[in-house]
Amino acid sequence: MERYGSVIKIKPEKLGEYKKLHANIWPEVAKTITDCNIRNYSIYHKDGFLFSYFEYVGKDFKKDMEKMAADPKTQEWWDVCKPMQIPLDTRKKGEWWAFMEEVFHQD
Numbered sequence: 001m002e003r004y005g006s007v008i009k010i011k012p013e014k015l016g017e018y019k020k021l022h023a024n025i026w027p028e029v030a031k032t033i034t035d036c037n038i039r040n041y042s043i044y045h046k047d048g049f050l051f052s053y054f055e056y057v058g059k060d061f062k063k064d065m066e067k068m069a070a071d072p073k074t075q076e077w078w079d080v081c082k083p084m085q086i087p088l089d090t091r092k093k094g095e096w097w098a099f100m101e102e103v104f105h106q107d
Contacts, residue, residue: 001039002056003105006097007088010050014084019045021080028073036064050085052097 010018022043033041037058044051058064068074082096091098 002061003102004052004054004056005100005102006052006095007100008050008052008097009048009086009088010045011084011086012048015045018050018081018084026073026077028071029077032068032071032074036068038064050097 037056039055039057041054042052044053056064085096087096088098
């Protein structure tokens with residue numbers, strides 16, 4: 001199992017809409033997340049930032065992320081969510097949410 005943390009900004013005027021959307025995640029999107037071997041997925045908000053945490057239980061992260069990106073319903077979901085977000089200037093090429101370095105973990 002691998003742990004992933006990532007961060008992005010949220011447009012202040014879109015926070016309420018974003019929360020409402022995620023309180024009622026589309027079932028097809030939830031299924032794709034599970035089918036792509038993501039577990040224990042959470043998104044937190046603080047001071048205009050969204051922090052995402054999930055655990056990856058698969059064998060090929062890149063392949064599973066490509067599978068997720070190819071899913072039409074997930075693409076539709078992203079088309080709704082992306083205009084609410086502001087990616088960090090410091091993200092790596094190809095990232096929307098900027099992946100974070102884990103500096104501490106305790107089970």
